[in-house]
Amino acid sequence: MAKVFRTDSVGKIRQKKAEWQEDCYSKQKELDKEFKTLSGIPVEALYTPEDVAPMDYLRDLGFPGLEPFIRGVYPTMYRGRTWTQRQLAGFGPPEETNKRYKFLLEQGATGINGVFDYPTLRGYDSTDPFARADAGRGGVAIDTIDDMRILFDGIPIDEVSTSLVTCQPICNISIQSMYFGNAQNRSIPIKALAGTSQNDFLLETVVTIAPGVLPPEYSFKLSCDAIEFCTRHAPRWNPVSYAGYNYRESGCTAVQEVAFVMANAIACTEELLRRGLPLESFAARLSFFLSAHSDFFEEIAKYRAARRLWAKIMKNRFGAKNPRDLMFRFHVQTAGVSLTAQQPLNNVSRASYQALSAVLGGAQSVHVDSYDEALCTPTELSSLTALRTQQILQLETNVTHTIDPLGGSYFVESLTNQLESRIEAMIEEIDRLGGLVKAVKQGWIHQEIANTAYEYQKAVEAGRMPIVGVNCYRLENEELPFEIFKNPETLAIQEKKLERIKKERSNQEVERVLGDLGRACDQGDNLMELLVEGVKSCVTEGEISGVLKKHYGVWNPPLF
């Protein structure tokens, strides 16, 4: 027992606070507004030891690198090594994105964060009728393993860690296989590869739905296939990154964001245990991806609450014993949804505050949004400014000198406790619905997100949520202060390559791979075991998805 405050002191403080409230505070005028966090948690004027009095230091806070990890997952945190500065990049054909990767690495980025275009993320070839207008948009276009070769050409993938933003499992199963297959073609064993793939079935079925979605149970299965494969063959790879960031972008509150990533990780853990994998073989490789939205303290409290709660879940639900299996490790991206198209240079300030909250919250890696992202794909200048924002934060502000600098703040600890109990309650609600996969099938998650998104917008419209340049401090006749990024020609390039590849490859070999894939689908086998080798035939992503949809069927998500 190590109570933070003695009961008799707390009694005295409570009494004095009541006097202060009465004699001082209430005599002054308070602004006519509701004081609450972005997720709706009421915020008091002042926090005192009374608010954290029930806490036991050793049980509830402890030390970095030790249970319950709330103060940080590693003993030294940023005194030992800085967070990974992983700026998202991807547009056009792979030839163009390869140049941007190299540019960011030369400028000091410490990892690659590769995003794929809309068709690739949904399992379509660039030339598909549905895909043509979106080829190369929002990310890089990848159709075959040859595109993957071009994308990473000249980049030492045995040294640099790569995050593959393969949002959807239908994409991940092909694209991660191509990344691994390409490494083998370069004589790099996959057990040497370090990185992360996103591979989140909630993105496929709820958050970024597209035409021809796989049914939730199969999208979930593909996600687990990749986790199982990496557990067996790629021990340095994080095979899933539960994308709370994207959930938040589509409308979630901070509470829903963390509750849904944890419910997702719980579902995967249950499935992998069912497949016979020991907990300690995969638990430490489950990673998380969260947003840094604009409510500064709530975000910091959110990261801290997530660390403590995850340790508790792994221990109590799954009996985890290895300390590494209790660690909530996460990447952060500043909130794209908070960026404005109006007076866009203001976005530099927004993203800086958000990045600061991520670092004060103990993130393992960070992406800072570029100022032009409400208007277009980032230009070289805006990407560089975002990277420099990280470097200024790391090198000039000294915020890295002590670990969890806000630990012990009456307010932050109190908010952390409140967020933790709200997140826990929501996870229990999902349990009652039969777990996350069932909650998705019933449309419950869709409803939850759409409702909060609508509430958020109504708060903005009513002026309850001020956004500078949008509902206050507007400029009339604004002129854009920078050049807009123009997407390079993609479709014609991909079309030409596909045409050539389809002529040069052995179509007999491709047919064999697709036939084997269909059988593996029907038998419930792990598809990645087959595809890492199979993609070397230059089978296209679209051809693979076609087989998956034929054997698993497609699902019409509830239309909110």
Next chain:
Amino acid sequence: MTRQKRVVMARLGMDAHWRGSIIVARALRDAGMEVVYLGNQLPEGIVQSAIQEDADVVGLSSLSGNHMILAPEVVKLLRAGGAGDIAVILGGTVPPDEIAPLKEAGIAEVFGPGTPLEKIIAFIEGINHKVSE
């Protein structure tokens, strides 16, 4: 007297972002309009539904950047199908310099990021080309 406005809404092509279109759809419903939400569609599918549903307005949403290709295509196909009187509006991340060419191609109005819902509702309510018989 004008009839209840009927709006067919769709996300263009592969665009993944549903938040904007769903919020607009809900706001239009709350404002008393009839909304048919199609999800992701190509121009052919959108036009077919708009004609079948006898829509007053087609509301397109895109944040992927595909709007310069697909939005004018919707207008073209509506006109070819004899339904050129259906107004086509577009919302999403549209760079300012692309608004003029879109309007030239027949897009009735473009609503960029940060547009108040009221403005979209008022615009649709102001469209009066279809009067109940």
